[in-house]
Amino acid sequence: MLTQTHKRVPAAERIAVRCVDSDIHPYPRRGELVEYIPEPWRSKYFLARRVGETIYYDAPDYAHAYAMRVDTFPPDGEFACSDPEMAFRQLIMEAGADIAILEPLGAATRLPETTHAFACALNDWQANHWLDGHNNWHERWRGSISVAIEDPEGAAREIEKWAGHPYIAQILIKAEPRPSWGDPKYDPIWAAATKHDITVSCHLARGAYETLPIPPVGFPSYNHDFMVTYSLLAANQVMSLIFDGVFDRFPTLRIVFVEHAFSWILPLMWRMDAVYQARKSRVEIKRKPSEYVKDHIKFTTQPLDYPEDKTELIRALKWMECEKILLYSSDYPHWTFDDPRWLVKHLPKAAREAVMFKNGIATYHLPETVPVLEGQVRVL
Numbered sequence: 001m002l003t004q005t006h007k008r009v010p011a012a013e014r015i016a017v018r019c020v021d022s023d024i025h026p027y028p029r030r031g032e033l034v035e036y037i038p039e040p041w042r043s044k045y046f047l048a049r050r051v052g053e054t055i056y057y058d059a060p061d062y063a064h065a066y067a068m069r070v071d072t073f074p075p076d077g078e079f080a081c082s083d084p085e086m087a088f089r090q091l092i093m094e095a096g097a098d099i100a101i102l103e104p105l106g107a108a109t110r111l112p113e114t115t116h117a118f119a120c121a122l123n124d125w126q127a128n129h130w131l132d133g134h135n136n137w138h139e140r141w142r143g144s145i146s147v148a149i150e151d152p153e154g155a156a157r158e159i160e161k162w163a164g165h166p167y168i169a170q171i172l173i174k175a176e177p178r179p180s181w182g183d184p185k186y187d188p189i190w191a192a193a194t195k196h197d198i199t200v201s202c203h204l205a206r207g208a209y210e211t212l213p214i215p216p217v218g219f220p221s222y223n224h225d226f227m228v229t230y231s232l233l234a235a236n237q238v239m240s241l242i243f244d245g246v247f248d249r250f251p252t253l254r255i256v257f258v259e260h261a262f263s264w265i266l267p268l269m270w271r272m273d274a275v276y277q278a279r280k281s282r283v284e285i286k287r288k289p290s291e292y293v294k295d296h297i298k299f300t301t302q303p304l305d306y307p308e309d310k311t312e313l314i315r316a317l318k319w320m321e322c323e324k325i326l327l328y329s330s331d332y333p334h335w336t337f338d339d340p341r342w343l344v345k346h347l348p349k350a351a352r353e354a355v356m357f358k359n360g361i362a363t364y365h366l367p368e369t370v371p372v373l374e375g376q377v378r379v380l
Contacts, residue, residue, distance in 0.1 A: 014370060
C-alpha cells in the first residue's frame with residue numbers, strides 16, 4: 001500500500017502583522033539535543049550530565065509544573081513547548097501572535113568551550129525542529145542565533161554561519177559573564193551583528209558559579225531577591241554600553257533586554273543624563289545617555305510590573321516614551337505568560353500599535369504581512 005504525505009503550504013493571501021511576540025521558549029524533547037552537541041564536548045563533558053532531560057526554572061510552582069502553563073505540556077508527557085504544532089495552535093491561532101521570536105535557552109557552564117558547544121547544538125536543533133519547512137510552513141516562527149558571549153570569537157563564527165538563514169531574527173546572549181559589555185573583548189560580537197544588521201537580544205539566565213547575578217553587597221538570600229537582581233544587572237550593562245562607547249563604535253547596533261523588566265529605565269535615564277551634564281567635559285560619549293537608550297535599546301513588556309493604581313503605570317509609560325523602547329512579549333510557555341489581548345489594554349492608546357507590532361517589525365526586520373490562517377484570533 002502506498003501512502004501519500006501532503007505537504008502543508010502557506011496561503012497565497014496575506015494579512016497585515018498586528019502582533020509580534022518577542023519571547024517564546026521552545027524546549028527539546030528528551031534526548032533530542034544530545035546528537036547535535038559537537039565533539040569532543042558531547043563525549044567529554046555532556047554525556048556525563050543530563051542533557052535535555054530537565055528544565056531548571058526556580059519559580060514558585062516549579063515543583064508542580066516546572067513553572068510552565070499546565071496546558072502547554074503535550075499529551076505524550078514531553079516538556080512544555082516541545083511540540084511546535086501545539087505551540088502554534090495555542091500561541092498563534094488562539095492567542096493571536098502573528099510572528100513569534102523563538103529563544104531557546106542555553107545551558108550555563110563554567111567553561112566557555114562547553115557553553116559554546118551547547119549554543120551551537122541549540123542552533124542546529126532549532127533549525128531542524130522549528131524553522132524547517134514542515135514545522136514553519138505557516139512562516140510565523142523566527143529563530144535566534146544562540147551564542148556564548150564568554151567566547152566572543154566563537155560567537156562571531158556562529159553568527160557568520162547563521163546570518164543568512166531566512167527565518168533568523170536575532171542573536172541571543174546573556175548578561176551574567178564578566179566583564180561588562182563595554183569591554184573591547186566583546187567587539188567581535190557587536191561587529192558581526194552590525195555587519196549583518198541583526199539585533200542582539202539578551203535574555204536573563206541563571207548563570208553558573210561565580211557568574212550568577214550578584215549585587216554589590218553579595219549573593220542574594222532568596223529567589224525573590226534573585227529575580228529583582230536581574231534588573232540591576234541589566235542597568236549596569238546599559239551603563240556600560242553607553243559610557244564605554246559601544247554605540248559610538250557600532251552606531252547601528254540594536255540591543256533588546258528580554259525579561260529584565262523595564263520600569264527602572266526611566267529613573268536610570270534621568271540619573272545618567274544628570275551625571276553626563278555635570279561631567280560632560282570628562283565624558284567621551286557624543287550624546288545624552290537617554291538618547292542612546294531610545295535609539296539603540298529595547299525592552300520587552302514581560303514582566304509587566306504595575307502599582308495598585310494602574311493610572312500611575314500609564315503615566316510612567318508616557319514619561320519613558322514607551323512607544324520608542326518597548327516590545328510586546330508573552331514569555332510562553334511559562335506560568336508568567338502575558339496574553340497579548342490582556343497586555344494591550346495596559347498600554348497608552350497612542351503606544352499600542354508601536355509596542356504590539358511596529359517596534360517588533362523594525363527591530364527584527366520582519367515582514368509587514370504574513371500568510372492568512374483561517375480561524376486565527378486577531379489582537380488589533
